[in-house]
Amino acid sequence: METVKKNPGTKRNFKLGGITTAAVAGLIVLVVGANSFAQVEYGHVGLYKTFGKLDSNILSPGIHLKIPFFQTVIQVNTQVTKAETDTSASSKDLQPVSTHVAVNYSVNKESAYNLMNNVGRNVDAVIINPAVQEIVKEVTARYQAEDLIAKRDIVAGEISEHLTNRLAKYDLIVNEINIVNFKFSDAFNQSIEAKQVAQQQALKASNDLKRIEIEAKQKIAQAQAEAESLKLKKQEVTPELVQLKQIEVQEKALEKWDGRLPSVTGGATPFIDIQSFTNQP
Incomplete structure (x- = not known):
């Protein structure tokens, strides 16, 4: 009877094949x-998408199971997001106005399915930018160009109110709106600058006039005070006071007199009553 010898190479091939199969199976399990x-x-919130169809079940943040290869989870950002829009419009007085508007908005978590199913991810371009442009044009047309600057907060409030109502139809929440910039034509800017200069000059002239009026009133008051003072002084002068002053002057003259009469002729000699002094005890 002939003995069949086992081939060591065949056993090795079986062993390698088993290892390869196990590795492939492990890799498949790992991938799956x-x-x-x-x-x-x-x-964010998540939505199941199975064979291209969205599931209305809302997934909260965290880990979730899904069917491998056939099901994906798309994420919807529910944080506050900023959208910026440039618009061109005309004011009530037909001045061209360019407006840069920034809108902070967020997605209603409970309505993420409706938004993604009806609008999609590109919310800014599809919903927000067209709405902002239309509303800004509508509101701007109700104001004079100068009022758009002076009443900026009121204008922003009207835009915010209209935009909030418009975006609510799509379950979008308007958190805040800012008019970043109003831009007018060069001619209008120059007219505004000239008006401001004229107002400043008018204010300066008014202030100068008030200052001159105050200074004139001060001078009049000072003159009146001096006149009143002089009047009071005149009322205090009596014949007795005049005589007393004369006596004071004569006494001062005697104190300075050296006893000799002036030697200069041709002039009047001051009269001094010497007898009144000699008769004194």
Whole structure:
């Protein structure tokens, strides 16, 4: 009876084949396992998408199971997002106005399915920008160009109110709106600058006039005070006071007199009553 010898190479091939199969199976399990989970980031909600169809079930932030390869989870940002829009319009007095508007908005979590199913991800271009342009044109046309600057907060409030009502139809929440800039034509800017200069000059002239009036009143008051003072002084002068002053002057003259009469002739000699002094005891 002939003995069949075993080939060592065949045994080795079987062993290598088994290892390869196990590795492939492990890799498949790993890939399938990795595709069986999806993570929804913080500040987002998730929606299942199976064969291109959205599921209305809202997924909160965290890890969620899904069908590998056939199901995905799309994420909808529910944080406050900023959309910026440039608009061109005309004011009530037909001045061209360019406006840069920034809108802070957010998505209603409970209505994420309706938004994604009816609008999609490109909310800014599809919904917000056209709405802002239309509303800004409508509101701007109700104001004079100068009032758009002076009543900026009121204008922004009207735009915010109209935009809030418009975006509510799409379950979008308007958190805040800012008019970043109003831009007018060069001719209008020059007219505004000239008007401001004229107002400043008028204010300066008014202030100068008030200053001159105050100074004139001060001088009149000072003159009146001096006149009143002089009047009071005149009322105090009596014949007795005049005589007393004369006596004071004569006494001062005697104190300075050296006893000799002036030697200069041709002039009047001051009269001094010497007898009144000699008769004194």
